Amino acid sequence: MAKKESTLGNMLFALFVITFCASLALSMVYSLTKAPIAAAMMARTNNAIMEVIPDFDNVPSEEAYQVSIGGGDTLIFYPGRKDGELVGTAIESFTRNGFSGLIKVMVGVMPDGTIHDVMTISHAETPGLGDKIEKRKSDWTTDWFSGRDPRDFNLAIRQDGGEVDAITASTITSRAFSEAVMRAWDAYMNYKESN
Amino acid sequence: MNQLNNFTKGFIRENPVFILFLGLCPALGVTTTAINGIGMGFATTFVLIMSNIVISLIKNFIPANVRIPSFIVVIASFVTIVELTMAAFMPSLFDSLGLFIPLIVVNCLVLGRAEAFASKNNLITAVIDGLSMGLGFTLALGLLGGVRELFGDGSILGWKFIQGDGMLIFILSPGAFLALGYLIMLSNKVKK
Numbered sequence: 001m002a003k004k005e006s007t008l009g010n011m012l013f014a015l016f017v018i019t020f021c022a023s024l025a026l027s028m029v030y031s032l033t034k035a036p037i038a039a040a041m042m043a044r045t046n047n048a049i050m051e052v053i054p055d056f057d058n059v060p061s062e063e064a065y066q067v068s069i070g071g072g073d074t075l076i077f078y079p080g081r082k083d084g085e086l087v088g089t090a091i092e093s094f095t096r097n098g099f100s101g102l103i104k105v106m107v108g109v110m111p112d113g114t115i116h117d118v119m120t121i122s123h124a125e126t127p128g129l130g131d132k133i134e135k136r137k138s139d140w141t142t143d144w145f146s147g148r149d150p151r152d153f154n155l156a157i158r159q160d161g162g163e164v165d166a167i168t169a170s171t172i173t174s175r176a177f178s179e180a181v182m183r184a185w186d187a188y189m190n191y192k193e194s195n
Numbered sequence: 196m197n198q199l200n201n202f203t204k205g206f207i208r209e210n211p212v213f214i215l216f217l218g219l220c221p222a223l224g225v226t227t228t229a230i231n232g233i234g235m236g237f238a239t240t241f242v243l244i245m246s247n248i249v250i251s252l253i254k255n256f257i258p259a260n261v262r263i264p265s266f267i268v269v270i271a272s273f274v275t276i277v278e279l280t281m282a283a284f285m286p287s288l289f290d291s292l293g294l295f296i297p298l299i300v301v302n303c304l305v306l307g308r309a310e311a312f313a314s315k316n317n318l319i320t321a322v323i324d325g326l327s328m329g330l331g332f333t334l335a336l337g338l339l340g341g342v343r344e345l346f347g348d349g350s351i352l353g354w355k356f357i358q359g360d361g362m363l364i365f366i367l368s369p370g371a372f373l374a375l376g377y378l379i380m381l382s383n384k385v386k387k
Contacts, residue, residue, distance in 0.1 A: 011260060014261055015264060018253075040282065126227075129363065
């Protein structure tokens with residue numbers, strides 16, 4: 001252990017030097033990683049858009065618009081077009097009712113109102129249980145949400161009177177996921193009606 | 196203490212998880228799969244080595260009364276560097292570990308080695324100690340994750356060999372304690 005005597009002066013000085021060096025190092029790393037982190041986020045969003053709507057030839061993120069859904073919340077709509085024709089809209093939706101809080105999903109809605117596909121963007125659900133809402137972990141989202149039309153298939157889970165089988169031992173996660181999907185779909189239908 | 200001895204102590208004899216019981220919070224929290232455990236282990240190893248280096252170098256300039264705050268600032272800086280770097284260049288690993296990376300700051304293993312070892316030893320010894328403890332921690336987390344993944348999900352390193360669910364209790368928290376208990380028993384057996 002350092003035998004150094006502690007005086008007010010040298011304690012202040014030591015802490016000042018250490019925190020100064022630490023902030024310097026951190027600001028450097030931050031400026032170096034800022035662009036790659038933004039790019040990684042962007043890539044994640046674009047990837048999700050490509051997953052959930054059919055082939056498009058525009059850049060949906062450049063035509064994105066925000067739709068207010070009440071309660072101070074907004075959803076981001078990414079329209080996908082091919083030859084100028086709308087082929088589907090990817091909607092970034094969310095729910096705060098996951099087993100561990102926020103779940104973000106991308107929902108692809110076709111112009112006629114059917115759900116083309118859905119994909120989880122981020123979540124903090126229990127690994128091994130609730131994380132089956134990720135496509136790479138399980139086919140649950142594909143089995144129950146892809147190609148469904150909420151007007152003739154109730155996308156709530158069975159426990160809530162719907163038609164979707166919840167993930168084993170992850171009822172809360174399943175309920176939250178279907179809520180996030182329905183939030184996007186409702187927003188899309190409202191938006192379509194009012195325009 | 197000779198350096199070879201110093202290097203090998205972290206694996207069995209003074210394994211941070213099985214023998215010293217340090218850093219149990221991340222050890223139980225992230226080890227639902229072997230890959231998560233190993234990723235967390237390497238991130239911790241990096242922080243351990245870097246903080247041991249810096250603390251060993253500055254040990255003679257730190258007044259005794261402010262050593263703990265100084266160590267924590269050093270450790271927290273390296274953890275933030277790991278977090279930012281991982282988010283930038285390994286987004287998929289960051290997705291599964293992101294939540295736990297900030298917890299490395301309060302991992303008593305890192306502060307414990309800084310206080311008990313790096314602040315009393317020279318640079319080389321401190322680096323080897325960090326490497327040894329870090330790899331021992333990685334080994335422990337990998338084993339724990341492997342056991343839980345094997346029984347809980349029926350897969351090894353993501354390769355699934357049974358269909359359907361395994362024994363779900365191993366994925367949930369009680370399974371972490373159970374598996375850890377048996378691994379501690381085994382490592383005590385090996386140690387003797």
